[in-house]
Amino acid sequence: MADPMRIRAQASGDKAVVRVLMAHEMETGQRKDSAGKIIPAWHITDVTASLNGKQVLAAEWGPSVSKNPFLQFTIKGAKAGDKVAITWKDNHGDSRTDEATVS
Amino acid sequence: QYALAFNKTAFDAKSIADALKAYGASAPVESKDVTLTAPEIAENGAVVPVAAASSLAGVKSILLLVEKNPNALSAKFDVTDAVEPNFATRVKMGQTSDVYAVAITADGKAHYAKKEVKVTLGGCGG
Amino acid sequence: GLGRWAYADAATAGDALYDVPRFGNVSVLHMTDCHAQLKPIYFREPNVNLGVGAMKGKLPHLVGEQLLKAANIPPGSAEAHALTYLDFETAARRYGKVGGFAHLATLVKRLKASRPGALLLDGGDTWQGSATALWTKGQDMVDAAKLLGVDVMTGHWEFTLGMDRVKEIVAKDFAGKVDFIAQNVKTADFGDPVFKPYVIREMNGVPVAIIGQAFPYTPIANPRYMVKDWEFGIQDDNMQKMVDEARAKGAKLVLVLSHNGMDVDLKMASRVSGIDAILGGHTHDGMPVASIVANAGGKTIVTNAGSNGKFLGVLDFDVKNGKLADFRYRLLPVFANMLAADAAMDALITKIRAPYDARLAERLAVTEGTLYRRGNFNGSGDQLLLDALMDVQGAEIAFSPGFRWGTTLLPGQDITREWLMDMTATTYSYATVTPMTGETIKTVLEDVCDNLFNPDPYYQQGGDMVRVGGLEYACDPNAKMGSRIQDMRLNGKPIQASHTYKVAGWAPVAEEAAHAGNKPVWDVVEQWFKAQGGKVAARKVNVPRLIGAVPNAGYDA
Ligand SMILES: [Mn+2]
Ligand SMILES: [Mn+2]
The missing domain is CATH 3.90.780.10 (5'-Nucleotidase, C-terminal domain)
Structure with a gap:
């Protein structure tokens, strides 16, 4: 089971800036191990975000997004106390959802 | 509920043009209404902070691409009414390259901003 | 020839050189890139400092007589020797060693006495460059800078002591005494500021903001593992934000204490508006005249104060009706023979070096x-x-x-x-x-x-x-x-x-x-x-x- 995300959601005016750090290897599929064998690609492919249960963002990522990925986006109309949830899914079928409260 | 959308053809594409084609977008034109924020010199080629934004009307998605990576496309963000067309992430770069932010509008047109990001060996100093 | 001071005694020459009349109501003294040189040394300036592209033929890319011409300084004078490599060996024997914190301290005291409220700014590269700085993990320079009366500082080589050591010095040694500022150093996770981006100090009733700009390429030019939790970069956008924020808080004069290097400072001055002056370092350019750069908001003064404790920059500002009306700039060479050693600083340096004397010598x-x-x-x-x-x-x-x-x-x-x-x-x-x-x-x-x-x-x-x-x-x-x-x-x-x-x-x-x-x-x-x-x-x-x-x-x- 992957480590939890670190999520910061901060309201400013009538919007909230959300910053997320996910724990994932994001293996490119281009590297070789010490025996010269290609290390297979292993990366997050899909990311979604929701505000109070309603989806606000969908993203597709390739293996060139950095290890332990960072994501920042801004939700309109979000206020302190609202719930932001982030979900990622990788090409192994693994996935994880974490939630934070807008402060 | 939502459909997972990962477009393998787009992410397997070698060139920027082919990646955009996989999303049905036209050849991109440079636009001052698209902004790309990236460092001139990467502090670490494995972790290059990049941000893309657009002030164009009717933006449907925003893409980040690295021209000289083995596969050009790094990330695609779909814009809804609930988020600003402004996203930041961090990408890997194998070598010095132009980085592109591309905004695709509802009419299928692609608009871009680009910036050269240098990946250097490092080590010198004043 | 060695010019009009060749036959004057050192003290007379010193009086002429260091008698800088006060101007205006705000003054800052600027040292940078001393590279831990506590004692007077010789330092030969370059005969090759090529400017390419738009930088060709412009400051700081002038050497020898071209530099003297741009500053209207007579060849053979003490200042000409300080600024150039010309006739180096002869002139070095004539004018003697340069720098040294005890001599610098005397000059700082002299200028502060004539400029009430003047601040001493240190552009960094202070805690590295000597055996004692390495062996004491920068403690020698931290103690010397505090005694010298540094008010505000930013950094570059400082970071090669590692993040923990830098944080320790800032939190303990510098607490309440020296502000370490850098708007462009952020944590690598969520981008939180690591240091104060700026300080606002009041001088003679004028609120003055000083914004810090650390060396943007520290993790590239130096080992990244030493600053692995921090991100640097030039960060123009954030610089503009800090300038605007400081102005909104009432600053009537906005200065940037920079370790960008002079070419980067000149470009930054053209892109960011609202900065009155950038006091720069890193490229070790001893600039006898200020460069003036136009931008959307007006004009920005750009200076650079050399290296190795050899120079002290003096910027005097006349701030009238809430804005900069006029300024004067001087780059003073620190000639050890023309400035008596300050006794307290001399004693500190002797104490710092005592355990290492035999090894050093x-x-x-x-x-x-x-x-x-x-x-x-x-x-x-x-x-x-x-x-x-x-x-x-x-x-x-x-x-x-x-x-x-x-x-x-x-x-x-x-x-x-x-x-x-x-x-x-x-x-x-x-x-x-x-x-x-x-x-x-x-x-x-x-x-x-x-x-x-x-x-x-x-x-x-x-x-x-x-x-x-x-x-x-x-x-x-x-x-x-x-x-x-x-x-x-x-x-x-x-x-x-x-x-x-x-x-x-x-x-x-x-x-x-x-x-x-x-x-x-x-x-x-x-x-x-x-x-x-x-x-x-x-x-x-x-x-x-x-x-x-x-x-x-x-x-x-
Ligand atoms: Mn230096
Ligand atoms: Mn430096």
């Missing part, structure tokens, strides 16, 4: 030629290191980093361990020997050359070209990356792209190199000194053949 050899470092391509001091690295380790080629710190020795002077450490003391000065193909060698040279001669200053890192021993080459600074390095030869024979060569080097930035068990470079060089029989002949300095860049006002052959 040990004579390794006598030099027959001048040993210096500055210049775009090479210096005789660098050549000595290259020769030693090749000889001792049986390498056919050597690289030495294009650092701009390190002090100068005159012919006949002792080469002491202190001088060797002045040239090499960093926290990662491992000596390396690496097999490299001709192709790799070319890639390395091209990479460093682009850091120096990219026509866009934001793509530069502000050091000099890597010094090269053994290998001869030609360099076309105006060419594009990949085509600047040409005609590489070893012993007259062209370098083969696929052939492997034995290449010596030092100060690797890769983390693995720190754990490879390599000797420090000074151990290797000391071994070489032992084999020289007490004397080191003048070095034959290996510089590339230049293609296309000359004539240039930044080049004196």
